[in-house]
Amino acid sequence: MRRLILKMSVSLDGFVAGPNGEIDWMLRGRDEAARDWTVDTLRQAGLHAMGSRTYFDMAAYWPTSTEAFAAPMNEIPKIVFTRQKSLDLGAGRTTNALRDAREAQEEIASSPSQDAASWAEAEVANGDLTTEIERLKSQPGKDILAHGGAGFAQSLAAADLVDEYRLLVHPVALGSGLSLFGALPKPLDLELRASSLFRSGVAAHVYRPA
Numbered sequence: 001m002r003r004l005i006l007k008m009s010v011s012l013d014g015f016v017a018g019p020n021g022e023i024d025w026m027l028r029g030r031d032e033a034a035r036d037w038t039v040d041t042l043r044q045a046g047l048h049a050m051g052s053r054t055y056f057d058m059a060a061y062w063p064t065s066t067e068a069f070a071a072p073m074n075e076i077p078k079i080v081f082t083r084q085k086s087l088d089l090g091a092g093r094t095t096n097a098l099r100d101a102r103e104a105q106e107e108i109a110s111s112p113s114q115d116a117a118s119w120a121e122a123e124v125a126n127g128d129l130t131t132e133i134e135r136l137k138s139q140p141g142k143d144i145l146a147h148g149g150a151g152f153a154q155s156l157a158a159a160d161l162v163d164e165y166r167l168l169v170h171p172v173a174l175g176s177g178l179s180l181f182g183a184l185p186k187p188l189d190l191e192l193r194a195s196s197l198f199r200s201g202v203a204a205h206v207y208r209p210a
Contacts (some may be wrong), residue, residue, distance in 0.1 A: 002139065005162070008180060017177055018177045021178070023067070025170065033099060035069075047142075048079070062115070164208050
């Protein structure tokens with residue numbers, strides 16, 4: 001049975017984005033070692049899982065990106081959790097997170113990429129969250145890697161569906177924003193399984209439910 005791993009960047013005070021979805025704070029302290037850690041995590045996945053807002057942002061960004069993250073994001077199959085029956089990439093539904101990511105990227109290719117096809121072919125899951133996740137876990141293959149956004153990640157944590165948390169903790173306190181664990185019905189005990197500190201001050205922590 002494969003696991004569900006949640007990969008998120010978080011602030012020191014536990015937020016995954018600012019009050020309006022801003023992520024500029026996580027793009028300021030770029031670090032090659034942290035990048036390599038993230039790319040390795042991405043490449044280990046057999047399926048990328050995400051909410052619809054994150055899907056539209058990623059589908060608009062990764063096919064033309066020159067970053068090291070782009071290949072595993074484009075090549076590995078995706079599933080999108082949404083109440084919609086289908087997804088329309090032409091609808092232009094993007095967020096402040098996409099704006100921040102584009103402003104931070106040095107170069108964006110202007111020509112269409114065949115990698116966009118993998119996003120258009122993403123599976124859509126609109127049933128009960130727990131039922132859908134258990135269905136995916138029961139399938140053979142490599143682990144499922146969940147990305148967010150905040151609401152989707154909160155729902156996964158609140159329903160106790162996450163088998164492992166891979167958190168990049170950034171040395172910044174936001175004071176307010178979108179919390180990863182804001183919807184927990186009760187305290188969640190976690191066991192620290194691995195930790196890496198990078199030169200930028202970003203720390204990678206791997207937790208599993210205790």
